[in-house]
Amino acid sequence: MNNMANDFDVDSTLSWDGIHDAIVTLGLERNILELDRDGITTITPEQSGITPEFVETVRHELIRISGEITDRKFSEEEGPNSAIPSLEPRNTFLIFQLLAYRIPQFEELMLNPALQALMGHLLGPERRLSSLSGFIKWQSSEAPEGNRFEPYGLHADTPIKSSLPLVPLMVANSNFLLTDFASWEDGPMVVARGSHKEGRHPLEGDAERMDGYFAPAGSIVVFGGALQHGSISRMNSGMRISINGYFCQPYITPQESLQGEFADVAKRGKLASQLVWQDAMNGWGVHGPAFMRTPFTAKTSPEVGYGILPREEHPNSKLALDNTL
Numbered sequence: 001m002n003n004m005a006n007d008f009d010v011d012s013t014l015s016w017d018g019i020h021d022a023i024v025t026l027g028l029e030r031n032i033l034e035l036d037r038d039g040i041t042t043i044t045p046e047q048s049g050i051t052p053e054f055v056e057t058v059r060h061e062l063i064r065i066s067g068e069i070t071d072r073k074f075s076e077e078e079g080p081n082s083a084i085p086s087l088e089p090r091n092t093f094l095i096f097q098l099l100a101y102r103i104p105q106f107e108e109l110m111l112n113p114a115l116q117a118l119m120g121h122l123l124g125p126e127r128r129l130s131s132l133s134g135f136i137k138w139q140s141s142e143a144p145e146g147n148r149f150e151p152y153g154l155h156a157d158t159p160i161k162s163s164l165p166l167v168p169l170m171v172a173n174s175n176f177l178l179t180d181f182a183s184w185e186d187g188p189m190v191v192a193r194g195s196h197k198e199g200r201h202p203l204e205g206d207a208e209r210m211d212g213y214f215a216p217a218g219s220i221v222v223f224g225g226a227l228q229h230g231s232i233s234r235m236n237s238g239m240r241i242s243i244n245g246y247f248c249q250p251y252i253t254p255q256e257s258l259q260g261e262f263a264d265v266a267k268r269g270k271l272a273s274q275l276v277w278q279d280a281m282n283g284w285g286v287h288g289p290a291f292m293r294t295p296f297t298a299k300t301s302p303e304v305g306y307g308i309l310p311r312e313e314h315p316n317s318k319l320a321l322d323n324t325l
């Protein structure tokens, strides 16, 4: 990381004033203007402080995981060593969910000061992580047909039918590029610049106004949930790799269930704890909410069967048995 990003306390982005100051301190004014005009912007490695070594380490991790998951050998230059028939001819694309469980470097990425300053601008002080996924593409054996966007159709990331450009937004996304997205053949993301102001999801006819969005490896591309976008098949040999960090408001159901699983990450500070839902007031699993774990006994623990208490032993059993109520 560069010195400015390195010394920056990301917990300062837990207030609107702090977010404002972070944007100025980290020199992100151009990005704010682009988010307003286009709905999308790129954080350069100079702004994020992300080093080429970090990019390389994470890229290798994702290539390794690609092979592990598909039981093949992947290389950056060639993709998989044997075709995956169910994905041919054009869906030569994989998303690995739950990357926070798979690679230790996710913390450094998620807590990057420039990323959190822009996410703060789009989502405000209450933002959380929704999901962290690896996006992998390799060469398609056939070109896309006509104007179709494959393997990833046109959409806006907002999870409900309306994509109202609320302030702050419901969701916002970031793509950390681990390879260069330099030409159409690389299979870049496509975007309708300015469409974040329209408050709707794209229709087939919107394909015509999609531009390719290009940026070099090491960049973090940031866009709000109302932007209409998609991506196209890769026609070059080799791999196209990114990590997509999706953030949301606390009132949105996150894509991944993270609560209670990242106590170690939560120790890194208030923002880290909030992002992994450590303090969440809702969405808990069988162990109960983080703020008040259910005092199960060995007999009643979820491991031996959730809901094991017979109804008549329940403290309110008199009420439960009174069927006149």
Ligand SMILES: O=C(O)CCC(=O)C(=O)O
Pocket (backbone or CB within 6 Å): 135, 152, 157, 173, 174, 175, 188, 189, 229, 230, 231, 232, 242, 244
């Ligand atoms: O990178 C892609 O291919 C699509 C990305 C996308 O739609 C997203 O991150 O929301």
Ligand SMILES: [Fe+2]
Pocket (backbone or CB within 6 Å): 155, 156, 157, 229
């Ligand atoms: Fe998307």
